[in-house]
Amino acid sequence: MxxxxxxxxxxxxxxxxxxxxxxxxxxxxxxxxxxxxxxxxxxxxxxxxxxxxxxxxxxxxxxxxxxxxxxxxxxxxxxxxxxxxxxxxxxxxxxxxxxxxxxxxxxxxxxxxxxxxxxxxxxxxxxxxxxxxxxxxxxxxxxxxxxxxxxxxxxxxxxxxxxxxxxxxxxxxxxxxxxxxVHAEMEKMTLETARGHLPKKEINEALCTECRVCSETCPVQAITLSPYPEFGKNCICCFQCMRACPEGAIEADLSPMEDRIKGKAKQFDxxxxxxxxx
Ligand SMILES: Cc1cc2nc3c(=O)[nH]c(=O)nc-3n(C[C@H](O)[C@H](O)[C@H](O)COP(=O)(O)O)c2cc1C
The missing domain is CATH 3.40.50.360 (Flavodoxin domain)
Structure with missing residues (x-):
């Protein structure tokens, strides 16, 4: 029970x-x-x-x-x-x-x-x-x-x-x-191995007001401000910091991912x- x-x-x-x-x-x-x-x-x-x-x-x-x-x-x-x-x-x-x-x-x-x-x-x-x-x-x-x-x-x-x-x-x-x-291949492919292929985040220092919203939003506490945001190795690439930034000071181009993700959907169906x- x-x-x-x-x-x-x-x-x-x-x-x-x-x-x-x-x-x-x-x-x-x-x-x-x-x-x-x-x-x-x-x-x-x-x-x-x-x-x-x-x-x-x-x-x-x-x-x-x-x-x-x-x-x-x-x-x-x-x-x-x-x-x-x-x-x-x-x-x-x-x-x-x-x-x-x-x-x-x-x-x-x-x-x-x-x-x-x-x-x-x-x-x-x-x-x-x-x-x-x-x-x-x-x-x-x-x-x-x-x-x-x-x-x-x-x-x-x-x-x-x-x-x-x-x-x-x-x-x-x-x-x-x-x-x-497929299972065996997926075992080898992880966030760690994919990290280098994910879009890079850049800080636009002219826009950043050091307000800390990004570090407060980060689910894994990967952001430190010194004085601008820096991303630790434990960043999971969720891009929630970019979405939360009120000034749009965190920039990343996610558009190239679209075709890759859709390609995977097609491949695995x-x-x-x-x-x-x-
Ligand atoms: C870095 C990253 C990697 C992802 N990898 C996959 C994936 O391998 N396969 C998939 O179908 N979705 C993938 N997704 C999408 C998420 O699994 C999906 O949107 C999930 O519902 C997000 O949950 P959340 O809203 O609770 O964060 C990924 C998203 C991100 C940001």
Missing amino acids: FKKAAIVYCSPGGTTRHVAQVIEKQLENAGISVLTADLGKGNDGSFVIDEVKKGETCLFIGSPVYVNHPLPPVQQFISNLSEITNVCTVPFVTWGGATSGIALYDMGKALTDKGFSLIGAGKILALHSMMQQSENPLGSGHPDKEDDNLIQDLVNSVLKKMAEEAPEAIALSDLAYQPEK EHPLTQIFV
Whole structure:
């Protein structure tokens, strides 16, 4: 029997947060008490770990897909989890229509390696956060009502399992849905290896007022001002600083990414777009 739930997620652009909120509402409607943590800006989710340690908890963990994988703060959160008994887990990812990569598998593997059981999982199509300025962005309009309905179906199935003495687990192999060869290639392609190919950010010092909005917005605290913004090695290239800057002082040309991202979508032609594993 699992009487409580926790939802931990990272969401630079807000879409994964939307999914977390749909999950939270559905759980609360069923009378389950929910603890939520938005990783980033210094929050490593340790207060959730303390609560989860008490047992009888179903832990939902969400991440956007960044270059095939989950974001570092989510990977770090999972690796900080000690082996806790009487906890079951539900990983979920949002992806931008290029490829959901192996992010869900990565999370599932890290969790099962720690001895947690997986009782559900989901991948949800979303607006591609690198294409917000594009005329015709991938994932436009998603998550939509149908996506939200599927998320609710996932939660309903999890709720049923939570009421059981020994909830039936899903198999990790269900989350290895990419063809074997593609999966092996995606293992090698990460945010780190792709970093050099992502658009460079430049600071227009004439416009910058050193207001700190960029550093306050950064989900991974990668920006220091000395006196102008400088980006640390842990920058995840979410470009939220650029979007938040009130002066438009952070500049990057994201337009060359458009064809590359659309090329990937064509190459992988991934279906179904939103999928739950129950
Ligand atoms: C640097 C970067 C890398 C991304 N890599 C992928 C990817 O490999 N595949 C994909 O479909 N979407 C990719 N996306 C899009 C995000 O996964 C998608 O927009 C996600 O919903 C963003 O979640 P958020 O709004 O919670 O930040 C990437 C976005 C960024 C900024």
